[in-house]
Every structure is written in C-alpha cells, then in structure tokens.
Amino acid sequence: MSREARVQWFEDRYPIRGVRPARAWLQSDAPALDLSGSWRFRYSRRADLAEHFVAPGHDDTAWDTLPVPAHWQLHGYGAPAYTNVRYPFPVDPPFVPDDNPTGDYRRTFRLPVGFLAGSRAVLRFEGVDSALKVWVNGSAVGTSVGSRLPDEFDVTDLLADDRENVLAVRVHQWSSGSYLEDQDMWWLSGIFREVRLLSRPAGGLDDVFVHAGYSDGAGTLRIDTSVLARVLVPELGIDAATGTEIGVSHVEPWSAEVPRLYDAEVVTDVERVRLRVGFRAVAIVDGVFTVNGRPITLRGVNRHEFSPDRGRAVTRDEMLTDVLLMKRHNINAVRTSHYPPHPAFLDLCDEYGLWVLDECDLETHGFNVVDWRNNPSDDPLWAEALADRMRRTVERDKNHPSVILWSLGNESGTGKNLAAMAAWVRERDGSRPIHYEHDWSCPDVDVYSRMYASHTEVAAIATRSEEPLADAALDARRRGMPFVQCEYAHAMGNGPGGLVEYQELFESSPRCMGGFVWEWIDHGLRQRDPDGRERFAYGGDFSEPLHDGNFVADGLLFPDRTPSPSLHDFAAVIAQVRIEPDDGGVRISNRFDVRDLGGITVRWALEIDGLGIARGVLTVPTLGPGESALVPLPAEATRVPANSAGECWVTVTAELAHDEPWAPAGHVLSRGQVDLGARPRAEPVGGSGLTRVGPDVTFGAGTFDAASGRLLRVGAVELLGSPQLDLWRAPTDNDSGAASHWLVPTWRGLGFDRLQHRLVAVEVTDDALMVRERVAPAGTDIGFAVTFRWSGHGEALRLDVDVEPQRELPCPLPRLGLRLRLPRHLDRVEWFGRGPGEAYADTGYGTWVGRFRAGVDAMQTPYVHPQENGNRAGVRWATLTDAAGAGLRIEGVPTVDLTVRRWSTEQLDAARHTVELTDEGCLFVNLDVAQHGIGSASCGPGVLPGYELTAAAASFAVVLGELRAPAER
C-alpha cells in the first residue's frame, strides 16, 4: 500500500492562512486589548501532540505559565542554540525534524464593553518565532510564519462578548520559515513580541501611507488611506483630504541630525490615527547618496535585538538605551540586521534621529554549505514566501522618516525571488533606494554594498576604479552607484583595529555613503555555570551539538549594555566635530551633514603632567556642515607657569551647550589635544653605586640576588617575580581570526606561550649589574639574547634591556616587554599617559593623554571570551600603591605600555569565560615596548602593515622606584 508522504502544515513553503493583508503599524484611538502577560504554557519536544488543548473547556490547570512576550528557552524549556551559518537541522527544505520543540499557549480574556459594537476584532501578533497556529474559542483562525513580522487575524465571528474567550496558540520552533531565518544569532522561539486584540471600526483607517517629500525648504504631503479621511497637521495649518497632494511652502526637513517631526492626525468619523510626519527626500544623484539634497555619511552600526536575559524580547527601555547610547557615541545610522526590529524602535529612531536601513527578515546563508543547491532565493516554489516577507516589512514600516533604505535581507545568495522582491518594493515605494549585499553584481539594487571589504578594495571602490564585472552593462550600472559597507570593523573581543583608515576612505569620496560596524551588542546570555557563577553564555554553553562558539559575542557593547572600549574608539573616529592640533591652535571641522556647530561649546584645559593649570572657553565661528576653521588658543591656554616641569597639554573638548533629548548639556562630543611640549624636570644626578650586603647587591633602590641577578626588592617593595622578557599575550579573537588563521598556531608552534629562561652571565661592576640571559621555547633552536643592565638612578633604579632575536622569525611577535610580579595589595594604579581605557597600536582612539586612576579590577576589560585586554598605552609614569599610598613607581623611557592583572597571561589564555579568572595571589605586571596590533581578522582584514610587531633587535628602558606613603614622605 502506498502512502502519501507526510507533510505538516508548517512545512508548506507558504503556510500563511487566514492572515489579513499587511498594513502600517499605527497609533490609533480605536480600542485595543493588550494580551501580554502570563499565559498558560505546555512544552513538548515534538510537534505532533493532539490538538485537544484548543477546546475552550480543556483543563490547563496542570500547565505551567510563561510570560508573553518571551522566548521559552529562556524560561527553562529546551535550550538556546547558536549557529552562525549552518542550520541546526538537516538541509532538507522545506522539511524540519520530528524533534520540533513546540509550545502550546492558552489564555482567556473578556472583551471590554462595546468592543465589538460596529467593529471587527483583529488579533495582532507582533512577532512569533517561528510558526504559529491560532484558535479562538476552539475554532481554527489561521497559521503563519515570519518570526519578526506581524500577523493579523480577523477573529470577530469567533468571539463572545458576554463571557470569557479562550485564545489558544501552538508555536513550533522549526518550520519552512526557519530556512529563511538563518541569521547569525541564537535560535530562540515563542511569542516574543506583544499580542493585542484590536478593535477595527467599520470604515476605519486600516492602512495609512504617508508620502512626505522635501525640496529646498518646501514640503509635499500626501497621505493615502484605505478610506477617505481628513489629514490634519495643525502646525502647518493643513486640513485636507487624504489622497490629495498638499504643497507646504515652508517646512523644516527631517534628518538624523535634526529630526524634525510634525504631529499629524488622520481622521474619519470612527477613527483617529496619530502620526509623526518627517519631510525628507532620499535620492541618488550622479552616483551619490543624498537626503534633502545633501550627501550624507552613515556612521552606522548593525543592530540585532538583544537582551542578555530576554533574548530578542527586548523592552522599550532597552530600545531607548540603545538609541541614547548610539546618539551619545556619534552614531547616526542603524542597519536592522537582519530583520525588522520591534516597531517601537523605529519610532525612537524617528524621534531621536537615526538613519535606518530596514532589512527584511530573510537569510538563507546555510545553503552556502551545500553550494547553494535549492536556495529559496532562486527557487520558484519559494517565490511567494519571500515576496510575503518583503511586503510585510515595507507595509509595516513605510511611514517612518528614519527609514531611508529597504534591504531585501542578508546573505541569501542570488536569484529571481530577490529580483521579484525588489521589483515589488520599487512599485510600492519608489521613495527609498533598495539594498542587498549578497549579489555583488547588484542587478536588483540601487546601492553597491559590500561587507568586510579590505581597505585596499574600499580605496578602489571609492574612486570608482574597482575590478570590473564580467557583464559590461552591469558593471557600468554598479560603477555608477553609491557605495556602502553594510558590515565592517568586526567588533569581536578586543578591537577592531583599522577604524580610522576606513573612516578616512569613507570621507575621501562622495561615492562612499559610509558604513555599519558589525555589530552593536554582544549576544551573551546570562547563565549560571556548573559552579554556580554568573557568566555570559555563548555557543556551546547549552551543550549544542553544532555551534559557533563565541562568534556571537562581537559587539560594541557588552551583553549588559556597558560600552566596550571599541564603542569609545568608534565615537572618537566618527566624531562629527573634529578637533586637531594645527599651527599653534586647533583646527575645528564640522563633519555633520546637515547641522552647524551652533549649540556646541568648545572648551580648553591646560594641564601639566595631567594636573589642571587653567581652563576656558574657545570662541569658534558657527561652522556650517563641511566647514572648518583654524582657531588660535588664547594666551592663557599656553601660558605655562615658569617653575613648572613636565608635559604640557591643552585638551580641547566640544560639548553640548544645552540639553538635547538624547544627552544633557556638557556631554562631550569629541576631544582633541595640543602637545605644548615638556618643561624639563630635574633629572637625578648620577646613580647611587654598588653596595653589597651578604649575598645581595644593591643599586639605588634595587636589591638583587648577586648569583642569579634577580631583583628582590625596590626599596621596601618586594618583587615576587623579577622582570623577565615576555613575548606572549592571550590571543585576541582577532589574532585567531579567519584572515590571520595561521598566526596563533604559528605563535604556539614556536612556543611564545612557553618560553624558558637560561641565565648566561651575571656581572657586577661598580655602577651596574649586567645580567645576560637566553630566552627560548622548548623544542626549537630559535631564541632571544637578552641583556638587562641595572643601574642606580638617583634614588631609583634604571633597567636598560637589549633583546636580540637569534633567528629570523616567520611571524610578528605577540608582544615585546617585561613581565614582573608584585604583592597583591599594590592594587591602586595611577598613571600619566593615555587613558582612561585600553589602547593598542591600532585602537584606543577614544583615549587621551592625562592622569588617570583605577583599581586593578577596573583595569580589566571583561571581554565575554577572555583574551588580551586592558593595556594602558603611552604611560610616562605609573604608581602601584597600597591603601596607605605606598608602593612602586614605574617610569617609561620615555613611555611604556602597562598591564596589571591578578592572573597570569597563561590563565587568561586558558579561560573560556571571564568569571573563571581567579586571583593568583599577586599582581602580574607587563611593561611593554610594543604589542602586535589588533586588526579585524575575526571577520575582515588583519592588522594593517604599520601596526605589526616585527621581530627585530630592540632596546628599551624603565625606571623603578619606591613610593613611600604620603605620611612618611
């Protein structure tokens, strides 16, 4: 007997039944019932449980409860799983495994009085991952897929207005839709956005489409609606019919910099919809992307919706925090990677001002693994499923002035279905250009987009001299397009480096629209480890058989939304107010696209060795966009008191003069420094020579073991580990990245992580202690000849180091410097150098020269996956002191890089989560002459040539001294 192959409804490629046509997300005065809250919930590992639960009388008292909105995996049902490209199920489209976690949801509700009077009742789901089937009072309502897109079902005829209504929903984790939702993120399921029951008055405003244009001070407005209505914009004196083209002779345009919105209403006898209209025009003019007639530069980030506790069920507070943090860090654009965000987020973008590239909920990247066989993007069987997603994106979000580009999706290969999506968008909303990155021949789009293109390639594209496409017509078309890097500068772990060089390229050519850093936030889920310690989990921490580890933690924010150093770097690199030393003063440039520098106060502060001497305000002309001026410093800013000694710096900051909706007055937009040079200090005269005490010898403050040459004490400060050559750093995610995949294995292969030290000679003379060592890893004959020359330096101790590699090495060095160990109570650090945060050769743009203080614990950067971090660069001097203020003083000659930790590099290297790092009972101090740069190789180019640490003979010096407690000084 032959049987029909079993196909379940959610394996249909287009399993959408009973769903109302997509429409705009609207603020209406029609009644609505919020159905969020606690629902009855039953979890099953399979999808084929009988559907008895939908009956109104079904006894669900034994069920659990689950909040809506939420993901069930974050409430103890099943587990989150992280994969980047690979599907966590067989590539067998459109089928999904029988083990298909399923959640049954039930809740009851009563209708408010009059809810149904003359109205339809529409059940609206803002987001359900990934497939849902809905029943009301036991009757089937419909089915849908499309996790980050809304679904509406008309349930009027199933509702009772005199008793409790029972809503039942079955949600499956896997569906045909999962093949279209292969974004690089956690797989998380359930009703994760709100559910509401909307009253839709007969003759109401089902859909509204705002067309608000702008040109040279004048605006145009046409609001299309499903029924005839009145359009009211009181501020502009508009009272007109929908569907009519209204000219407004004077209007202020909307932009991300000046997000001018006009309150409007669309009114019928039965419904009133509130809108916030922004007048603006997006156009590509001669291959340049413009808004309101001006080229704009996107200083953007890719934003996934993420909360360490709630996954993609983000709260309004989290959305607002994101927007405020973006605005406060000079970010002006968001790509909603890779799906439409919660609609409230776009309201915030309208209100606070962010350019938005709104992306369709589509990614089929996992077909890459099977050479794109059966890729839905090119398979007619999937055409409707893809078209539907695009329609739902555009219809929902079409009224947001912040949205300036539509994106077809991400990493879904190439194909006809993408072309059809683009054609539909063009027809429906010709006012916004179309974006899609994964088809480099750009047949369907209006902008040329790439991700992680190297600096060299971007330089070629910037000048329209990129490698040609084989097809001459496509090539000509693409060469005429503006260029955007929809992803670059992969912010995974420590880094990215290379930001400045990208920004320079973006600003070098009007073809470049800028780009979007990958990505906004680390997706680390808060979790208890097996020892009960709280940590941020990444791929593998839920025992997923297939996962991509910590590739999910690659944001400018840590999972708890504290900025990582990279956010400060990015803010400095993209700062719209640029302050650079120039000809005795500062050059102030306005890099805004629209606004002038009115409302910004520029202050100066003179410091000597980081101590404030004088401060004031600079008078700066009100520079228009793109303008710059040389502003001389006033005499007081450079007047250094006669008897002072040390480095003199003038720090100039641009600050908000008044409160803005996104930051208070005084918020620093950018900073620049003018180096006035150093006023000489009295150098210690000579050095105190040799003294012998038993087996020990003393130079200046240093006491040594004469036999081994080991430093034992500096004054009263005991050394737990004498300075040794150190070449190792705990590899960063970028060190281990794809573009430098050979680097860390080479480092480990050569044994930089397990150096051995052999004393060659100790020589004591009257004025110096010379210690010669050979430092080399086991199993090879490479090695370094190291000479330490210790000598008295006034009351302090000077160490001169010469390092010479004895063989040519096939790779750069991780670091070059000294490692020493100190007592653990010297954990208060103060330094004069770059700070307050970490900096490496190609990062740290958010730091400046000053005097900073931090405890050792605060000097650690808590990258989700432990790795090299916390380096303070350009340190002139530092003190490590105890509670009484006594301890060690370190001076660079002239500078040194400083790292202080409670654990060894070896422990940092071995740990998988930050919380695993344990205090080893002492402080590990690294004093480096240099470290290898950081780069962005975790996804993108490696360290640029100028930032590599090539192995070569090197000499450097430091001075160590004892610092007595103030009471004893």
Ligand code: GAL
């Ligand atoms: C891109 C992709 C992103 C993310 C990134 C690496 O290829 O579009 O979603 O996976 O790489 O983190």
